[in-house]
Amino acid sequence: MSAVSPDPRLASRHGLRLVRPGQRVTVRVPATSANLGPGYDSLGLALALYDTVTVETSDDGGLDFDLRGEGAESLPRDESHLVVRTIDAALARLGYARKGLRLAAENVSPHGRGLGSSASATAAAVLAAAELVDPADRPGREWALQLCSEIEGHPDNVAPAIFGSLALSWQEGESFRTAVADVVRTVVPIVAIPDFELSTELARSLLPSSVPHHAAAANSGRAALLVHALTRDPSLLLPGTEDYLHQSYRSTAMEPSALLIERLRAEGHAAVVSGAGPTVLVLADGEQEADEVQAAVERFAHGGGAGTIDTEQGRASVTGWRVLRLAVDREGAKVDVHPR
Template sequence: MTTASEPRLGTGLRLVAAGQRVRVRVPATSANLGPGYDSLGLALALYDTVCVETTDDGALSFDLKGEGADTLPRDESHLVVRTLDAALSRLGYARSGLRVVAENVSPHGRGLGSSASATVAAVLAAASLVAPEDRPDRAWVLQLCGEIEGHPDNVAPAIYGSLALSWQDGDAFHAAVAEVAPSIVPIVAIPDFELSTELARSLLPSSVPHHAAAANSGRAALLVHALTKDPSLLLPATEDYLHQSYRSSAMEPSARLIGQLRDQGHAAVVSGAGPTVLALANGEAEADEVQSAVEHFAVSVLDPEQGAESLTRWRVLRLAVDREGARVDVHPR
């Protein structure tokens, strides 16, 4: 990345030129996929979109549509704005005015990478708004997004698409991409309750037995093979020994649905930290079976606040694997 020669502001930052417009479309993601804890992630054809236009009036205009429109802020505290500012600063720039339009399709707090999508969209937007000679590559985008999110398992597939295998060396984040077998059909069952990633992580033990770690590493290796070469092995390949059982108490309906689907021979797992359930069907016929099973699944759990049974409702989406990753359309002045 070259060093800019234009005069800089007193803060050491150059202003982004007004009139720049960029649109970023980012896929939803499902991390872990069973045994691939904090290392495997799948891009799904369910997209959030962020449109950014720079102005010279110093004002921020934020229009938010779709998921979170009634609860999320529309000022500098929004994740997209905070991340865009951080990315511009890292590149040696600052904004003056900004118009942002965000359309959220992925549900929040459900384990489909909504925060990763927002982070990736903002960093890619920032990278596209600076001078062409200062625009970084996607490895830089992965690094910054990994730093912001704390781990790369959702941001990697959001950036690159398909199946992303990510890891960390010291402070550096890396990812490799593998092509998913064309017969695989992802189906997500989204429950009507949320679960924070922080709570889900707090339920995990500080250590696991050696035999469990050994078993999990074998299944994670098998899972890469099953997803790319032999989907007939998806059921044994998605067996997890590290995290799902510890989190089941926080998402009892999801745990029951996963158990029922796996008993029927379907590769079902917790999507990310949950509570969404992801099933990886091998072909359209199995996808029909999974979708029917979920739509007919009903489970009631005791609500401790109400002292009564409550029925979980599910939103079932039959998706495709996104094979492109984040898409950026730049409209220069």
């Protein structure tokens, strides 16, 4: 995706209008966990862990980027950053370009861990850009879903980031669609985040080009059961999270995560790979089970949970886990427009 030049002469040449300087918009976007076991590339859950981006337009033609939190030491602060490129792409889609930008980003979701950090950044940028154009040209969130899904390649993370709760997403021709379902209030998401990253590209490269018919049939049944478990009967979360399509193929790239999932499931907890991994997501039914899950992860971490895994850079050590007890975010991205 190429950025649109902020040069007003080039904007005029391409028939783009310039957004007004002096506008300020803040977008808060939840982290997300996709797949949820059998819901490969179709199910996503919004989590109460938030990244925040504030965008302010200026007329000086420059870029001022204050980046804090996760990734602050490694991510770029120039036109190549995903948020900047996405703002420009969204504005161009709406017939606009910009001159200068002042950005302030507070990243809380860890990067490269399977918690939808790129989807959160993409959603924040698209929703912010939609507020910068003239009121008559501002699109709704369905438009944001289409563009974000195009950029990400699929809607499973961006849909819950935009709309919140449990998102069931699919593609019809060139269009992306989603249906949002309410999650039972007793469901408590817990994430165990190891101290190594795993790229989505590497995780996808480990998947076979086809799977046996019986595996596909079994997986479709479990995905349907999972939706029922999350929305009606959490006692069925353990069988509902059984996967036959992707997790076993990826286990060699995240052996500590795969081992933790195996141990948690053996104890009766609905543990899965979060997104492409390596974070482990557990869907607990109530606070008592959430306590049990946290205690089980602590035992694992202090009793052999460290190890080595293969990454794109070679062998890497796992020395620790960060465990967060979260909630289901039920609102999705929040947009605040600051008056001049």
